[in-house]
Amino acid sequence: MIPATFEYVRAKSVREAVSLLQQHGGRAKLLAGGHSLLPLMKLRLSQPEVLIDLGPVEELRGVREEGSSVVIGAMTTHDELASSPLVRERVPLLAECAAQIGDVQVRNRGTLGGSLAHADPAADYPAAVLVLDAQMECEGPAGARTVPVSQWFVDMLTTALRPDEVLCRVRVPAQTRGQGWSYTKLPHPASGYSLLGVACLLSVDGGTVREARVAITGVGPKALRLPKVEQALAGKPADEASFAEAAKLASDGLDATDDLYASAEYKRHLAAVYTKRGLLRALERVRQ
Amino acid sequence: MNVTVTVNGVRYSRDVEPRTLLVYFLREHLGLTGTHVGCDTSTCGACTVLLNGKAVKSCTVLAVQAEGAQITTVEGLAQGDRLHPIQQAFWDEHGLQCGFCTPGMMLAAVDLLQRNPNPTEEQIRHALEGNLCRCTGYQHIVNAVQAAARAMSAAVGAPSGGE
């Protein structure tokens, strides 16, 4: 299938991309790795009049450490993230998540920023960045601003990014020593997207859960933290019994959508199972 | 819009519509029809090529995005009469039947072997998840990738498919 016609412009800097966005108004879309946008354009479900390619923008690339955070350029591919020694050392949860996205070819092209800006409800990153308390650094005509991830995902395919802004970097606080982590996913058997994905971060003190952070993606219109599960775990023994008990709360009132391969009811059931399993996997890593 | 790329070591410069997908650029503008189109949804992997050494689905890249890039297609794997070890292995191990998925499958395997010269069966099966084959049941493909890995590590200095 072939996309409808469009005008193509390359941005060489974020500033230029922002000014192009202003110039073209709502007719333009930003092109990052293209792995969300191009498939839609091929089916003509999306027909932007102008594509602004961020490919040449060097400042959007690369991963670096800044204090206790890792700062990741929005154009960093899933594969670069999954194989970056810095990411694997400082935010291994994000590396584990990136390694489970799509397939090799998708990971070679798809980007962190593209995925987070597109906000597909079945994307993997949202669960991971939610538990990591990432900060989204955007730039628009009025300058730079930072959006905490808790305010980023507004609804299905909708984020806090403004139409004339570019998501430039994602600032991720490094995981702390001794913290366990996991990203556990049930992939859609055809598309590879998440029917359900659970991210966990677990801190344990002398056999007791000090802090647990759990987020889920894929089940409903947008990814969510699971505060009831997190609260139920705090101060509890770090063992299977309390994980199982707390994980049951993952299903509570969870806004799930029906899918051909998994009904809302089944997804709610799996939310508890995957939460328990994710916590157990995280606990193994605490012990390692 | 002008696009200049190097495909299989040859530099090409062509004027194309921006909406031209890389796969159609290769097939229709350069006449390199070894790269196939098997789906519309970036699923099947039949269109896989190496873009700057990495496997990508050329149906999900605009030709204009490849400006300045080095591309390897199936036609660029062999050195004259000498087959690339992955081609030789697919032949020896009966890693193909109808052959339609084969170019993409081999290039995905080359990407894998560049990263991991000695993959386990499980790693191979996992690395091929972006490539569908309807004929072989994958077993002979897995055997072929294993055989290619052996051949490539045995023959140090054997040509790599990447560049």
Add this chain to the structure above:
Amino acid sequence: MAVTQVFGARVRRREDPRLIRGTATYTDDLTLHGLCHAVFVRSPHAHARIRRIDTSRAKSAPGVVAVLTGADLEGKVNSIPCGWQVPNCDLKTPPHPPLARDKVRYVGDAVAVVVAESRAQAHDAAAAVEVDYEVLPAVVDMEAALRSATLVHDDVPQNRVLLWSVKGGDFEAAAREPGVRVVRQRLVNQRLIPNAMEPRAAVAHYNPGSGELTLWVTSQNPHIARVILSGVLGLPEHKLRVIAPEVGGGFGSKIPVYPEEAVVSHLAVRLGRPVKWVESRRENYLGTIHGRDHVTDAEMAVRPDGTVTGLRVRTLANFGAYLSTAAPAIPTILYGLVLSGPYRIPNIDCEVTGVFTNTTPTDAYRGAGRPEATYVLERMMDLAARELGLDPAEIRRRNLIPKDQFPYTVATGITYDSGDYARALDRALELFDYRRARADQEAARRQGRYLGIGLSTYVEICGAGPSKVVGSTGFSGGLWESAVVRFSPTGKVTVFTGTSPHGQGEETTFAQIVAQELGVPLDDVEVLHGDTDSILMGWGTYGSRTTPVGGTAVYLAAQKVKEKAARIAAHQLEVSADDLVFENGRFHVRGAPDRGMTIQEVSLQAYLAWNLPEGMEPGLEGQANWDPSNFVFPFGTHVCLVEVDPETGQVRILRYVAVDDCGRVINPLIVDGQVHGGIVQGVAQALWEFAQYDQAGNLLTGTMSDYAVPKAAWFPKFECDRTETPTPVNPLGVKGVGETGTIAATPCVVNAVMDALSPFGVRHVDMPLLPERVWRAIRQSKGGSAA
């Protein structure tokens, strides 16, 4: 020169070099001067009346050459006919217009075609064709369609395509026998999408000077396409050349002759320019045939000792919106006649109701009827075993046809050629280490792990077939096969076969047959296929017929060459042909090995024609047409081990053992490949694949990112072995092997999962066994608390 044994050797494929170098020519790879591109406009509604089609905007779009609707084809392109009109079943054959006229009958039904200078322009203009539809209620579900006032075709009451039956013995009487138990189950064999990796495509070129039309098309049977298209287009057959170039898989989906192929051919004539059409995958899901889609109520009568005495099935078969080329044969003769499987079942009663619905037409998909029959039979065997508390291997063993009873005629009236079914079963159980696996299963259950072991013993009918027999079943053709084996003056050999392989490897196996028979090097043999101009006649590649029928024709043609060569050699060596010995490609005088000539030398002499026997024509070639006396019947046993995660319902295959018997094996490497591919397709039906419509007739699994074509990581390494029971039907002793894996694997895996779920009291779950279905079955079962 010594020639090694090539028949039975693991020879690398001769078709591979062009495929691995990317230099093969598939239909979409062709380009011609002046080529323009066609795109079809398709109905978004499952059932609607076409009020008006406005093509004006499309016609004025950039690059547009032509825009046609059904009205423009009136009197020029005829209805697409059905090629297998099964008799005695009240078959309805409503017309199938190449572009819908008054009504559309499924989502994807083509209503217009746009031709433009480029593919992209054609797509753009297609989006500008405006069609005004009056949407009608759609019938999707078969049972509802039989009762509905909505008719897919106005002249087909109750939407009933056919009512077919076969009966042997007396099921009622068997069921009434004292002590006999009747096991009952409703079984859904879901609709599947074939998914050949190469979508369909066609390129047509017309030469107004010669009046010749050439069509390159993704076909499994170009000669059949020529016969049918000649009628559809009103072109004399000798002015129509159909070429199947490299074809990227078919699995049955490239057997039918489709509307697009007729329309593209017509366009080339009408526009005086070559026209190409390439299907998108989305179109492939909508416009290329689907497979399976049965609902069956089955009853099996079984004595307390496990002897199966009867089987009764009532099957609904979904035909979709139109009658595809071979569709009527699939759920009837290719299904009902094989319901006895490898067992002695004296009483069989099968009735099939075919139904039109507002869905994509169905036709042959790998196995075509035989997987559906085997699924019914093998599920019922397991349910009967469970009813009686018998081991599934044991109930099978007690009912297998013994090896000394061949040829064996089953209750449905067909006669099996040869077999040693128990040997394949024994070998599979041995390879699987069945007793130990059962013990491991017990131990695992005690640890809360749910392992399941599944079996399927099957027999397949293939190698179609005796033309007389298929003719009596309504096939509008013969199913014999042609071959020419031709030497060139320099001693190289070209083989022409009427089969049309598209991945099965007969360029290699046929070369092996010829190399073996004529003692020439394998590399000196070229096998050509797929061109109606160079090949006398052919009926194509499907139904695992290529090697048993086409290969036999090649073998016989080679014999004719050998006979003629012997006469030439005898003449030149001045001995009687009876005094010659043919060894390793050389004739020599018996007792005098030095006095001889090679077959290449004979070939040169045959073409020079300086010194041939009196009255002999020059040249060296043999031509043979082989019409077999019977079908062939491969068989085997598959066993697998699965594990079910009771918390999520996920199924993992831990081991898969396949023992198949396809008679004599020409190339073990290729046979293994066929078996592996078949298993994957069969397992995929059991666990993942399904085509799903909503009530309005929209295909919900409409793209490859919705429909789960299986991936490499979902399978373990298969453990394959063979037994070899030659068939007496052909001189090679070969049976087919292209479909065995698909036939055996589906029930094998479902039986294994049901075995794993038996502690929960789960008796049956319909396919595909998606995790959610398994989870629900566990939850709803009486033992559900165990999870």
